[in-house]
Amino acid sequence: MAETMPAIRKMSAQKGLELQEIPIPKPGPHDVLIYVEAASICGTDLHIWNWDDWSANRIKPPLTLGHEFCGTIVETGEAVEHAHPGDYVSAESHVTCGMCYQCRTGQAHMCPKTSILGVDREGCFAPYVVVPEQVVWQNNRDKLTPEVASIQEPFGNAVFVAMNQDLSGQSVAVMGCGPIGLFTIGIARAVGAKAVFATDLNPYRKELAKKMGAHAVFDPREDGDVVERMLDGNGGYGVDVVLEMSGAPPAITSSFQVVRNGGQVVLFGIPPGKVEIDVAEKMIFKNLTVSALNGRRIFGTWYQTRWLLETGVVNVDPLITKTIRMDEVNDAMDLLTSGQACKIVMLPNEGKPHELSGKKKERRADPNITAGPMHH
Ligand SMILES: [Zn+2]
Numbered sequence: 001m002a003e004t005m006p007a008i009r010k011m012s013a014q015k016g017l018e019l020q021e022i023p024i025p026k027p028g029p030h031d032v033l034i035y036v037e038a039a040s041i042c043g044t045d046l047h048i049w050n051w052d053d054w055s056a057n058r059i060k061p062p063l064t065l066g067h068e069f070c071g072t073i074v075e076t077g078e079a080v081e082h083a084h085p086g087d088y089v090s091a092e093s094h095v096t097c098g099m100c101y102q103c104r105t106g107q108a109h110m111c112p113k114t115s116i117l118g119v120d121r122e123g124c125f126a127p128y129v130v131v132p133e134q135v136v137w138q139n140n141r142d143k144l145t146p147e148v149a150s151i152q153e154p155f156g157n158a159v160f161v162a163m164n165q166d167l168s169g170q171s172v173a174v175m176g177c178g179p180i181g182l183f184t185i186g187i188a189r190a191v192g193a194k195a196v197f198a199t200d201l202n203p204y205r206k207e208l209a210k211k212m213g214a215h216a217v218f219d220p221r222e223d224g225d226v227v228e229r230m231l232d233g234n235g236g237y238g239v240d241v242v243l244e245m246s247g248a249p250p251a252i253t254s255s256f257q258v259v260r261n262g263g264q265v266v267l268f269g270i271p272p273g274k275v276e277i278d279v280a281e282k283m284i285f286k287n288l289t290v291s292a293l294n295g296r297r298i299f300g301t302w303y304q305t306r307w308l309l310e311t312g313v314v315n316v317d318p319l320i321t322k323t324i325r326m327d328e329v330n331d332a333m334d335l336l337t338s339g340q341a342c343k344i345v346m347l348p349n350e351g352k353p354h355e356l357s358g359k360k361k362e363r364r365a366d367p368n369i370t371a372g373p374m375h376h
């Protein structure tokens with residue numbers, strides 16, 4: 001195997017990314033080395049590319065980006081027990097400590113010591129990545145293409161939001177049709193929501209929302225009073241469940257207007273600053289249930305994600321805009337910025353499967369074993 005590889009890295013505290021040759025990482029005793037087949041670009045990567053305030057505070061260059069991927073394990077550390085060379089895997093991007101109160105009570109997604117791939121530690125925008133065995137997730141090669149397997153991580157965010165409450169037979173509003181909002185529309189339909197309304201300002205995304213099964217899609221700037229239209233669509237009562245996926249302050253305000261008395265609002269989109277809200281009128285007197293969610297359940301959400309994607313109950317193909325080579329990453333960031341793309345998937349090994357990928361294994365990987373002892 002070669003000694004070095006190209007990687008997409010943030011080299012200094014400014015806009016842009018560079019393709020740099022770095023040593024292929026070596027797995028530690030509890031780690032696996034993965035040949036990356038597909039890695040999808042996330043809004044987080046766009047923030048880091050842009051070098052906004054959040055990135056400037058969080059990211060310590062030099063750093064290889066990328067946290068959504070799939071690939072083939074090519075090497076395992078000597079203490080690794082459940083993962084094997086040849087396994088087709090993805091990974092939970094949040095590496096958690098396993099020992100804090102949250103980790104030990106089944107809430108690892110809130111671990112205060114979380115270290116995120118491509119944010120706090122070396123990421124997957126490279127032909128190889130090293131991750132701890134603890135975060136490895138086994139995929140079925142015959143059921144998920146690399147493109148789809150790579151987006152399980154962000155899809156899991158949508159699953160977490162949609163499955164937070166029972167949507168069957170409910171009217172649902174999805175505020176904001178970025179990739180995770182769009183996934184959420186498909187999941188809401190799949191679990192039997194009776195009506196799914198969506199909002200977005202971007203015609204390209206509105207079109208995708210329809211493809212994902214939204215019954216009606218509104219642009220707050222063009223379609224008049226969206227609040228009124230949603231109330232009309234629900235006998236004047238308002239919608240049962242609002243999923244706020246945009247983080248845009250006007251959409252957050254609307255969320256508390258369109259929800260019916262006794263309904264539910266889930267806040268997932270991250271606003272750029274403080275948001276004012278009339279707690280008495282819009283929350284207490286309406287008897288609302290309000291949730292604020294971040295991340296995914298580790299690994300409960302991954303099992304639900306597997307079911308939704310492997311069975312085709314939710315078809316995400318319309319949301320995978322294109323695949324790219326590593327050297328096209330800056331163009332991909334421009335395209336994402338233009339709003340004319342949803343998920344862009346990078347093929348760091350140019351779509352070539354690893355020689356271990358097709359190899360018959362004596363022991364088929366147990367799809368239920370996904371993590372080290374800390375997460376069982
Ligand atoms: Zn992401």
Ligand SMILES: [Zn+2]
Binds near residue numbers: 099103112114
């Ligand atoms: Zn922890």
